Amino acid sequence: MKILITGAAGFIGSHTAERLQSLGHVVVGVDNFSDYYSVILKQLNAKALTEKGISIIKKDLRDEDLLKVLPNDFDYIFHFAGQPGISQTSTFEDYFSNNIIATKNLVDFAEGCPNLKLLVNIATSSIYGLEATHPESFAPKPASHYGVTKLAGEQLVLQKSREQLLKSCSLRLYSVIGPRERPEKMYTKLIDLGLKDEKFPLFEGSDTHLRSFTYVGDIVDGIVSVIGKEQLVNGEIINLGTEVEHTTKEGIEAVEQILGKKIHLNVIPKRPGDQLRTKANIDKARRLLNYNPQTTLLEAVEKQVAWFKANF
Structure with missing residues (x-):
């Protein structure tokens, strides 16, 4: 084809x-x-x-x-x-x-x-x-x-x-x-900033959001x-x-586990239109x-x- x-x-x-x-x-x-x-x-x-x-x-x-x-x-x-x-x-x-x-x-x-x-x-x-x-x-x-x-x-x-x-x-x-996830998306950014020991910008309240x-x-x-x-x-x-659902917090913890290091967070204002649960x-x-x-x-x-x- x-x-x-x-x-x-x-x-x-x-x-x-x-x-x-x-x-x-x-x-x-x-x-x-x-x-x-x-x-x-x-x-x-x-x-x-x-x-x-x-x-x-x-x-x-x-x-x-x-x-x-x-x-x-x-x-x-x-x-x-x-x-x-x-x-x-x-x-x-x-x-x-x-x-x-x-x-x-x-x-x-x-x-x-x-x-x-x-x-x-x-x-x-x-x-x-x-x-x-x-x-x-x-x-x-x-x-x-x-x-x-x-x-x-x-x-x-x-x-x-x-x-x-x-x-x-x-x-x-x-x-x-x-692999190849866009650079502004959560996991690529978590990995990048985690390796650089820089703070990850976390939207206020999003740590409890649920995602598939x-x-x-x-x-x-x-x-x-x-x-x-x-x-x-x-x-x-x-x-x-x-x-299977995971919270954003669990996603961050998964990256920390694989990297073997703590990721520091910078809480920023909520993002309009962001989904609460998928x-x-x-x-x-x-x-x-x-x-x-x-x-x-x-x-x-x-x-x-x-x-x-x-x-x-």
Whole structure:
């Protein structure tokens, strides 16, 4: 199969590209190498992919000439690209253009791919709102520009299934951690500052927040399992993550255990829109995809620390 990965130089997109290539598929990646976070890290990820024979095209999905730049003979498209996370430095326009306009352009492109079996949208538990513990049938209550625009992008993709113009599905991911995690995310920052003996900025009250910290390899297991199941997943929203919850405090303690040193904290004001609890309800994923994440928090942190030390 020939597969397109958008956001291929990013955290989860790069892991998915590698997995699909290892399964024998021809993988093409596209990424705009945005400077939202370190371009050096994205280039490092892209280098790892190209060394394995995966081609990476530098292109912004917000451009309207995708059909002129990208081939159209893809069997599957996995859409990771977007403006990620809850950031006070990102404007609403950033979220709108990257998560809605870019997705609409990709959907238009997908309609022009005659061999396409499935368009897979990569969404987020932030769509549910401040507490993401629900089945996929729950009415979304996003509490951030990120969640609102990811919900809109998801619906643009699923609209095409309803219109029977192409097959599509959306996968809502929960608190993914592991090697290549973005530098502003919790575990990469904890590891970095812990090794430097610098204080970690902890949002007030967030030490008690609960998260389904899910190892990226377990997430990729679920993502790639949709291949060959397009009739089964068409039009569906599916949660992917672990059912095991940990507090932020337990996450910090896991990093301390692996590093063998104490991490000092600097408590800062609360962040608007931050989720209080995420616990992946994966009954549907188990039923449709035979999904069964197994990696423990400590195992995931150990892998991430090893990656960080090897690269930084």
